[in-house]
Amino acid sequence: MLTTTPTRSVSTLLSLITLLALTQCQPKLPPGDPGNGGLYLPDHFEAVVVVDSLPARARQLAVNTNGDIYVKSRFSKKDARNVALRDTNNDGKADVIEEFGSYEPERSYGTAMRVHNGYLYLSSELTVYRYKLTPGKLTPQDSIEAVVIDDHEHGMHEHIAKPICFDNKGNIYVPYGAPSNSCQEMNRTPRVPGIDPCPQLELHGGVWKFDANKINQTQKDGVKFATGIRSVVAMDWNSEDENLYLVMHGRDDLLRLWPNLYSPWQSAVLPSEEFMKVKEGDDYGWPYCYYDQMQEKKVLAPEYGGDGKITGRCDQFQKPLMGFPGHWAPNDLLFYKGKQFPERYTHGAFVAFHGSTNRAPYPQSGYIIAYIPFENNKPTGAWEVFADGFAVVDPVVDVSDATYRPMGLAEGPDGSLYISDTEKGKIWRVMYKGDINNFGTAELAAMEKRKSASNIRNPDPVKDNLNKGEAVGGQKTFELYCATCHQKNGKGASGRFPSLVNTEWVLGDKKRLIGIVLNGMEGNIEVNGENFVNAMPQHSFLSDEDVAKVLTYVRESFGNKASAVETAEVTAVRKKTATK
Structure with missing residues (x-):
């Protein structure tokens, strides 16, 4: 037994030295913030x-x-x-x-x-x-x-x-x-x-x-x-x-x-x-x-x-x-x-x-x-x-x-x-x-x-549907064709899709707005001080009535207060575009 004691002591000492060396080699990490x-x-x-x-x-x-x-x-x-x-x-x-x-x-x-x-x-x-x-x-x-x-x-x-x-x-x-x-x-x-x-x-x-x-x-x-x-x-x-x-x-x-x-x-x-x-x-x-x-x-x-x-x-x-x-x-x-x-x-x-x-x-x-x-x-x-x-x-x-x-x-x-x-x-x-x-x-x-959490699990087809009632008219068209990019609240996605809230692109010239929906748009534009380059596809497949309704909805929603778009105005822009 006397001969094993030094061996154990040496073994223990070596273990301590190894542990100390490993500890010293570990990077010193700063404290995390409260709540990470x-x-x-x-x-x-x-x-x-x-x-x-x-x-x-x-x-x-x-x-x-x-x-x-x-x-x-x-x-x-x-x-x-x-x-x-x-x-x-x-x-x-x-x-x-x-x-x-x-x-x-x-x-x-x-x-x-x-x-x-x-x-x-x-x-x-x-x-x-x-x-x-x-x-x-x-x-x-x-x-x-x-x-x-x-x-x-x-x-x-x-x-x-x-x-x-x-x-x-x-x-x-x-x-x-x-x-x-x-x-x-x-x-x-x-x-x-x-x-x-x-x-x-x-x-x-x-x-x-x-x-x-x-x-x-x-x-x-x-x-x-x-x-x-x-x-x-x-x-x-x-x-x-x-x-x-x-x-x-x-x-x-x-x-x-x-x-x-x-x-x-x-x-x-x-x-x-x-x-x-x-x-x-x-x-x-x-x-x-x-x-x-x-x-x-x-x-x-x-x-x-x-x-x-x-x-x-x-x-x-x-x-x-x-x-x-x-x-x-x-x-x-x-x-x-x-x-x-x-x-x-x-x-x-x-x-x-x-x-x-x-x-x-x-x-x-x-x-x-x-x-x-x-x-x-x-x-x-x-x-x-x-x-x-x-x-x-x-x-x-x-x-x-x-x-x-x-x-x-x-x-x-x-x-x-x-x-x-x-x-x-x-x-x-x-x-x-x-x-x-x-x-x-x-x-x-x-x-x-x-x-x-709702941002991770698959949504329930009924319980997680955020549309509490069936949208009609311009809102229905907006939610089907426009909300994908511009979002349901009209605020878009910064850096990708422009906001429709309080911007001259929506509240201003109706002919220009109708033309964008009918013919699409590409190139660099500035909306409320932010530049966007994503292309908007044309929506000429919509009827003149549907275009008028959806643009009226956009111009009267999200805090916007602008006049309605009439079906005849859409028809006139479509005819002018077709003759070019």
């Missing part, structure tokens, strides 16, 4: 608000190896397209905030921000840029370079976001989104068939691969990597299995375009936002098919003869790994590589859902950070709610009711997760403060209960 800055998180996670608001708000963000944060502004001045933030006293709060970035954006907002190989890569809707970062300097000192330039004519083009990601062989991946909703002969027009084959797939509706180290490339310099992909904002490269992953925005307007085939409830929850593992040469089937997450299969789109059940040609296309509910707006994807979080989070993917705009007459949904657990490079099962509470209100009737909308995700050098918000420009830093070796289902129980 308003977020609901799994047990033992904390959040600190890095910055409560940025004047130009925020879209995507990136974190450098020294902890500096770079944010792509949502709205910005000519010489301040981006924001850099630094925490100099390690309290988790940004105390140095500097704007930078003098270049002309072709469209109003940015769609990417990444730090890669000493460069800060970012994008407008049409160009991928990069700055060389200087060690020790917060903002870039060198001039900006264009890496990939989208030189197409865009006009009514709808999906021109330029998210980016990098593989480990020097390539950068850039989507060229579909220029329409479903490749119809007349875009977003009820009961109009799709073009077959869809010519838009030649140069759009897919992901292209480029050399990450070359500048001034256009699409012809890249290689089409995959096709049949409608619209992408959330995209990342998984270095564990060396594959590209993305979450696709599903198509819209099932009810508005095909009211004979789809109920309001079906149109609210379908089609899926598709989580895809994308390999070179894959075809995911847009515009011919969409994924129904409840049937767990791809079905033929109504523009190509589908009725929501027929599979048809869709069995020849790739299926997604997982289908999220419809219209949640997946706007960032991040595979976690850090060691701060428990092992459960070290192989899977976080998804930022910006939140729906077009689920009326049901509550808007999404507005969360979801997590997809992985094992052996495959999802293990259902997705989880990792962070909720952004919307603040429940239910979200119109998108403008949501206080915050999560947009960007980034991992810090210490393994913290950063989340940006578009509505106020708020940024959270999420940290784990518990025992990483003792984390399981008990710590997730509260988040599992969050799935009962």
Whole structure:
């Protein structure tokens, strides 16, 4: 026994030394804010608000190896397209905030921000840029370079976001989104068939691969990597299995375009936002098919003869790994590589859902950070709610009711997760403060209960219908054809769809207003001091009486007080347009 005592003492001492060393190596994390800055998180996670608001708000963000944060502004001045933030006293709060970035954006907002190989890569809707970062300097000192330039004519083009990601062989991946909703002969027009084959797939509706180290490339310099992909904002490269992953925005307007085939409830929850593992040469089937997450299969789109059940040609296309509910707006994807979080989070993917705009007459949904657990490079099962509470209100009737909308995700050098918000420009830093070796289902129980909130669960077809009575006249037309974008309260969605409240576009010249409804509109316009570039499709399929009623409803609702629009006025504008 006397001979074993020293051995035990040495063993105990070594254990203490090892524990001390591990403790000293752990990054010193700042305290979380009371109430985690308003977020609901799994047990033992904390959040600190890095910055409560940025004047130009925020879209995507990136974190450098020294902890500096770079944010792509949502709205910005000519010489301040981006924001850099630094925490100099390690309290988790940004105390140095500097704007930078003098270049002309072709469209109003940015769609990417990444730090890669000493460069800060970012994008407008049409160009991928990069700055060389200087060690020790917060903002870039060198001039900006264009890496990939989208030189197409865009006009009514709808999906021109330029998210980016990098593989480990020097390539950068850039989507060229579909220029329409479903490749119809007349875009977003009820009961109009799709073009077959869809010519838009030649140069759009897919992901292209480029050399990450070359500048001034256009699409012809890249290689089409995959096709049949409608619209992408959330995209990342998984270095564990060396594959590209993305979450696709599903198509819209099932009810508005095909009211004979789809109920309001079906149109609210379908089609899926598709989580895809994308390999070179894959075809995911847009515009011919969409994924129904409840049937767990791809079905033929109504523009190509589908009725929501027929599979048809869709069995020849790739299926997604997982289908999220419809219209949640997946706007960032991040595979976690850090060691701060428990092992459960070290192989899977976080998804930022910006939140729906077009689920009326049901509550808007999404507005969360979801997590997809992985094992052996495959999802293990259902997705989880990792962070909720952004919307603040429940239910979200119109998108403008949501206080915050999560947009960007980034991992810090210490393994913290950063989340940006578009509505106020708020940024959270999420940290784990518990025992990483003792984390399981008990710590997730509260988040599992969050799935009962109206912004997460599937709505009940009857109980969750927010239309208490059957709308008639102009209101009925508005809720079917207009509220999808402009929202039921007429306030629109900031940055995407203009407000109809107290604006000269509504209250002013009636002929101009009628012309917009009949003929559609494209190009950059300013509404109540905010610029918009989204195209509005024509609604010439409406009768003169219906146009008059819906415009009268708009001019007399939402606090607006303007004279009615008469059927004869619509007829006169239609005739004048037809003779041109």
